[in-house]
Amino acid sequence: MKLSEHFELSEFTRNSHGIPNEPPAEVIPVLREFCERILEPLRAHVNRPVAITSGYRSDELNRLVGGTADSYHRATPNRCAADVRVPGLPLEEVFDWLCHESGLEFDKVILERGKRPNTEIDDCIHIQYRSENPRRLAYLGLTHGQGAYTPVEVTA
Numbered sequence: 001m002k003l004s005e006h007f008e009l010s011e012f013t014r015n016s017h018g019i020p021n022e023p024p025a026e027v028i029p030v031l032r033e034f035c036e037r038i039l040e041p042l043r044a045h046v047n048r049p050v051a052i053t054s055g056y057r058s059d060e061l062n063r064l065v066g067g068t069a070d071s072y073h074r075a076t077p078n079r080c081a082a083d084v085r086v087p088g089l090p091l092e093e094v095f096d097w098l099c100h101e102s103g104l105e106f107d108k109v110i111l112e113r114g115k116r117p118n119t120e121i122d123d124c125i126h127i128q129y130r131s132e133n134p135r136r137l138a139y140l141g142l143t144h145g146q147g148a149y150t151p152v153e154v155t156a
């Protein structure tokens with residue numbers, strides 16, 4: 001199922017645990033809104049495909065990946081999240097654009113350094129969206145599961 005011009009529902013639901021992970025019908029509209037308002041403008045800016053490494057998570061999948069109980073990845077009719085990478089571009093560049101140039105109405109973005117040291121393979125940018133009153137927060141996340149979340153000022 002197409003959510004927007006360049007994003008498919010299957011990109012939000014696939015997972016390495018091989019478990020069924022279909023969202024309820026009532027969250028499809030917010031996933032579409034997220035694609036239209038955040039992911040499509042991002043894709044247009046970078047002018048290349050944006051890879052979703054983790055999108056929707058059922059309760060079971062969220063438990064398996066160790067997500068927090070209130071994770072936006074679990075999605076409700078007015079909120080959702082995706083972890084993304086842009087193959088071929090440094091994450092810092094994408095993150096800086098989101099925070100300082102994009103003007104996009106995200107709720108929160110986090111530049112995450114993955115759990116595996118000495119590799120960038122599980123690094124990503126967490127982008128969460130809510131349909132009303134987006135807070136436009138930004139953080140530098142944990143590095144390999146260590147350290148603290150550092151707030152970043154969103155300037156545009």
Ligand SMILES: [Zn+2]
Binds near residue numbers: 081
């Ligand atoms: Zn995330």
